[in-house]
Amino acid sequence: GESVGLHLPTLSVQEGDNSIINCAYSNSASDYFIWYKQESGKGPQFIIDIRSNMDKRQGQRVTVLLNKTVKHLSLQIAATQPGDSAVYFCAENLLTGNQFYFGTGTSLTVIP
Amino acid sequence: SQTIHQWPATLVQPVGSPLSLECTVEGTSNPNLYWYRQAAGRGLQLLFYSVGIGQISSEVPQNLSASRPQDRQFILSSKKLLLSDSGFYLCAWRDRAQETQYFGPGTRLLVL
Numbered sequence: 001g002e003s004v005g006l007h008l009p010t011l012s013v014q015e016g017d018n019s020i021i022n023c024a025y026s027n028s029a030s031d032y033f034i035w036y037k038q039e040s041g042k043g044p045q046f047i048i049d050i051r052s053n054m055d056k057r058q059g060q061r062v063t064v065l066l067n068k069t070v071k072h073l074s075l076q077i078a079a080t081q082p083g084d085s086a087v088y089f090c091a092e093n094l095l096t097g098n099q100f101y102f103g104t105g106t107s108l109t110v111i112p
Numbered sequence: 113s114q115t116i117h118q119w120p121a122t123l124v125q126p127v128g129s130p131l132s133l134e135c136t137v138e139g140t141s142n143p144n145l146y147w148y149r150q151a152a153g154r155g156l157q158l159l160f161y162s163v164g165i166g167q168i169s170s171e172v173p174q175n176l177s178a179s180r181p182q183d184r185q186f187i188l189s190s191k192k193l194l195l196s197d198s199g200f201y202l203c204a205w206r207d208r209a210q211e212t213q214y215f216g217p218g219t220r221l222l223v224l
Contacts, residue, residue, distance in 0.1 A: 008153055008154070008155075032211050034212060034213065036215075041218075041220070042217060042218065043202050043215035043216050043217045043218045044156075044202070044215045045215070046212055046213075046214060049211065049212055051211075089155065089156065091213070093211075093213075095211060098144055098161055098163060098169075098206075099158060099161060099171075100146075100158070100213055101158075102155050102156040103155065104155050105154075105155050
């Protein structure tokens with residue numbers, strides 16, 4: 001479900017290191033998941049998605065891992081760059097439904 | 113390609129005044145449309161979604177309303193704004209043939 005009342009957790013990493021951002025989702029029936037990146041003052045930007053019939057999906061410098069057993073989603077960013085600094089949200093959805101439910105978000109800060 | 117527009121980008125309104133925020137989508141037809149609100153440093157709260165012209169589903173009871181007068185136009189309104197209505201309002205769309213939800217640039221509303 002939605003976690004709109006919580007303050008954002010934060011993650012700081014050194015430039016060039018790998019980042020791992022975690023998300024616990026709530027509905028075991030959710031079958032589609034998205035990671036978004038939101039820079040300050042802008043709308044969320046799609047990064048990568050994954051369906052529940054997959055455990056892993058890779059994009060350019062990003063990998064999403066899905067563990068349905070524990071309802072856990074993670075986003076791995078390789079060789080993190082200063083431009084990766086943003087808030088990252090996961091979203092879950094039932095493909096038969098219309099609504100997306102968002103995690104609290106994690107604020108990533110990349111230290112040059 | 114599809115694009116989504118929101119206006120105005122920023123709005124300062126006195127308490128008790130009316131509100132009208134507009135969202136339009138280009139390059140697709142019969143999309144699902146969504147209004148979210150985001151308080152500073154917080155997650156995304158779904159306010160309304162629409163699966164077609166004149167069809168509105170409300171997620172949170174409040175003094176806001178939504179309308180969809182045209183297929184690719186979604187409007188968020190209020191007759192009398194409250195201080196608590198301040199926030200970042202995001203419109204999003206989802207193509208029926210795809211799975212992903214895409215966001216607009218957002219409208220920053222400050223109620224004084």
